[in-house]
Amino acid sequence: MSTRALFDDTEMDGVHQLGPRACVLRGFARPVAGELLRAVDKVAQSAAFRHLVTPGGYTMSVAMTNCGALGWTSDRRGYRYAAIDPETGLPWPAMPEVFKRLAHDAAAAAGFDSFEPDACLINRYAPGAKLSLHQDKDERDLGAPIVSVSLGMPAVFLFGGLRRDDATAKVPLFHGDVVVWGAEDRLRYHGVMALKDSPHAELGSQRINLTFRKAG
Ligand SMILES: O=C(O)CCC(=O)C(=O)O
C-alpha cells in the first residue's frame, strides 16, 4: 500500500490517538518548520551528522547528531547519553529556543504539562534508511514523555506494544507531524520502515526527525 493510501484512511489535521497517552498531532510543527530546519543546519555545522555503530557492530543507516545538554550516542561499548560529542570533544550545541518551545507546546497539547527536554536527537534519513523496532529506555526519567517531530519526506512509523512481538500499527508521518507518547505508553516499541524516495519540496530526498527527551 502506498503511504498516501494509508494516509487517506486517517485524518488530515488534528489529533490521531495511538494509545491512552500516545498521539500524532498532525501538522503541529508546520508553522515553525522553516525555523527548525535552519536551526538543524546550524547545529550540524558544529556537530556533524554521523552514522553510529551499535554495540553489535552494525553501522546505522540513519545519520545522527544532537543538541542540548545531553546527546544520545552509541559505539561498540554500548548506548548512552553523553554531555560531550565524542567526535569533537566539545559539548553538544545548545538546544535552540524554537526547539524547546515546540517540544514543550506539543507535549502540553498531548496532555503532558511542563515538559523541559534536555536532549534532542536529530535523525537524518535518506531513501532506504530505517530504524528497527526499539524502546526508548536509556533515559533516567521515564516519567517524561517523548516528543518526536517529522520534517521532509514522509515515513511509515511503526508503533507497537510493550513487548517486541506485539502487533504494530503503521502510522504515516508527514512534514510537520509530531508524535507524543508517555506514561503507560512511554516504553512502547516503535521504529521507522525503510524510506521510499518521494522528494519533499524543501528538503529533497531527506527526512529529518527531532526526538526530544528528558534524559538526565
Ligand atoms: O524517526 C523517527 O520518527 C523515530 C526516531 C526514534 O524512534 C528514535 O530516534 O529513537
Ligand SMILES: [Mn+2]
Ligand atoms: Mn525511539
